[in-house]
Amino acid sequence: MKALVLLTLAALALASDSPRSAPRDQAASQRRQPAAARPARSTAPRRAFQRTHPCPANGHTSGPCPGYVIDHVVPLKRGGPDTPANMQWQTVAEAKAKDRVE
Numbered sequence: 001m002k003a004l005v006l007l008t009l010a011a012l013a014l015a016s017d018s019p020r021s022a023p024r025d026q027a028a029s030q031r032r033q034p035a036a037a038r039p040a041r042s043t044a045p046r047r048a049f050q051r052t053h054p055c056p057a058n059g060h061t062s063g064p065c066p067g068y069v070i071d072h073v074v075p076l077k078r079g080g081p082d083t084p085a086n087m088q089w090q091t092v093a094e095a096k097a098k099d100r101v102e
Contacts, residue, residue: 049084
């Protein structure tokens with residue numbers, strides 16, 4: 001009986017230390033939170049950035065900017081502030097390339 005209990009405990013310990021469980025747990029922690037769980041961001045910093053940095057494509061200080069997006073220099077998920085000082089214009093192609101790396 002005592003040997004059976006020890007074998008069961010040893011099997012459970014080996015199962016919990018399996019190398020497959022670590023990447024799965026790590027991947028789960030890196031998944032994006034659902035939109036409902038993330039705090040709502042204000043549009044004011046984005047509008048302030050666009051007022052002081054006109055669109056490179058058409059020079060407008062409001063509205064759409066064809067071919068460009070507003071990018072955070074230091075990503076928000078890396079602790080960057082959501083302020084105009086941390087924003088820049090970026091072409092759509094550059095943004096897609098940057099998103100693949102981040």
